[in-house]
Amino acid sequence: MNTTPQTVDPDTSASSPSADTLGMSAVQARSAVLEERILKDPGQFRVLTGDRPTGRLHLGHYFGTLQNRVRLQDLGVEMFVIIADYQVLTDRDVADNLTTHVEELVLDYLAIGVDPARSTIFTHSAVPALNQLLLPFLSLVSVAELNRNPTVKDEINHSRQSAVSGLMLTYPVHQAADILFCKGNLVPVGQDQLPHLELTRTIARRFNDRYGNGTAVFPQPDALLSSAPLLLGTDGTKMSKSRRNAITLAADADETARLLKRAKTDSERHITYDPATRPDVSSLLLLAALCLGRTPQQVAADIGSAGAAALKKTVTEAVNEYLAPIRARRTEYAQDRAYLRQTLREGNERARAVADATLAEVRAAMNSHY
Ligand code: TRP
Numbered sequence: 205m206n207t208t209p210q211t212v213d214p215d216t217s218a219s220s221p222s223a224d225t226l227g228m229s230a231v232q233a234r235s236a237v238l239e240e241r242i243l244k245d246p247g248q249f250r251v252l253t254g255d256r257p258t259g260r261l262h263l264g265h266y267f268g269t270l271q272n273r274v275r276l277q278d279l280g281v282e283m284f285v286i287i288a289d290y291q292v293l294t295d296r297d298v299a300d301n302l303t304t305h306v307e308e309l310v311l312d313y314l315a316i317g318v319d320p321a322r323s324t325i326f327t328h329s330a331v332p333a334l335n336q337l338l339l340p341f342l343s344l345v346s347v348a349e350l351n352r353n354p355t356v357k358d359e360i361n362h363s364r365q366s367a368v369s370g371l372m373l374t375y376p377v378h379q380a381a382d383i384l385f386c387k388g389n390l391v392p393v394g395q396d397q398l399p400h401l402e403l404t405r406t407i408a409r410r411f412n413d414r415y416g417n418g419t420a421v422f423p424q425p426d427a428l429l430s431s432a433p434l435l436l437g438t439d440g441t442k443m444s445k446s447r448r449n450a451i452t453l454a455a456d457a458d459e460t461a462r463l464l465k466r467a468k469t470d471s472e473r474h475i476t477y478d479p480a481t482r483p484d485v486s487s488l489l490l491l492a493a494l495c496l497g498r499t500p501q502q503v504a505a506d507i508g509s510a511g512a513a514a515l516k517k518t519v520t521e522a523v524n525e526y527l528a529p530i531r532a533r534r535t536e537y538a539q540d541r542a543y544l545r546q547t548l549r550e551g552n553e554r555a556r557a558v559a560d561a562t563l564a565e566v567r568a569a570m571n572s573h574y
Pocket residue numbers: 252253254255256286288291379382383391393397
């Protein structure tokens with residue numbers, strides 16, 4: 205297997221703006237440029253993306269990133285999807301039901317259209333050479349940099365653990381290994397992951413400077429920001445596995461209807477799309493619109509003065525219709541555990557081959573190839 209995708213036009217890639225220094229709009233502008241390049245030459249890119257196996261994926265994930273992954277895959281971009289099992293241990297002592305959660309993720313991926321023939325699905329813990337990259341990478345970052353990461357700070361504030369583990373502080377470096385082991389140069393992410401991407405770019409740059417001998421061992425990967433706005437959960441806060449306000453891909457039509465019936469709205473009968481003043485109603489409109497391929501304003505206009513009940517009926521029907529084929533595929537795959545396990549075994553094997561080749565290069569560059 206070819207382990208070295210061409211880097212994305214190294215000149216511009218090296219000087220491309222970063223989230224940290226230029227802010228979100230620069231990342232968005234950069235994403236637009238990347239979109240054009242992807243359309244022109246998908247073979248230049250290798251995507252690395254992934255999730256922590258902590259539960260079933262939901263519509264927030266789907267419209268935030270999953271749909272985008274399948275789109276990239278179908279455009280011909282090579283893709284690695286990591287199930288980040290070690291990363292589960294950042295904010296909890298034990299990874300509960302790990303085998304089930306990993307299998308559920310594989311099911312979700314297959315159901316939405318990730319194709320194991322074209323995309324590699326694998327887990328952290330099965331790829332030793334990936335994990336070994338963590339050590340040299342740790343030497344390239346300062347403790348101050350680790351302490352500054354805003355996403356980690358936020359996660360520490362929300363963690364229920366009594367003490368912050370070393371893994372919590374260092375997992376962004378591990379995530380750099382996730383991305384760089386396969387020389388991924390494109391990472392579709394939400395905003396919260398941008399600090400990690402920035403750190404990954406820093407590590408790639410420092411490694412190349414320190415050990416590259418004039419050549420770039422690692423590309424500096426770009427973030428590809430999804431254009432979908434944030435979906436709220438049924439209680440009006442961010443849709444999240446841990447808040448029990450999420451509509452999962454795996455939920456059936458009745459459960460979806462029940463969840464949406466409970467969804468928060470407001471007392472104004474006339475339905476309008478106004479995310480700033482009517483966040484709950486607007487999020488439901490957005491969800492319906494995403495499923496129907498229309499704008500939220502159009503959906504709102506159709507409902508007009510029919511009120512929240514009509515809105516909920518529209519959303520429920522739209523979601524259930526949209527998810528029906530995904531759910532049907534999921535049910536089918538769920539009956540074939542042997543296939544799930546084989547998918548993961550083959551993905552892990554492919555990832556190991558790629559990681560071994562990269563680690564060999566790293567050891568050669570560091571003069572530790574004995
Ligand atoms: N941190 C990501 C999340 O919580 C999951 C993840 C692990 C990831 N490794 C990655 C995402 C590498 C992108 C690239 O969603």
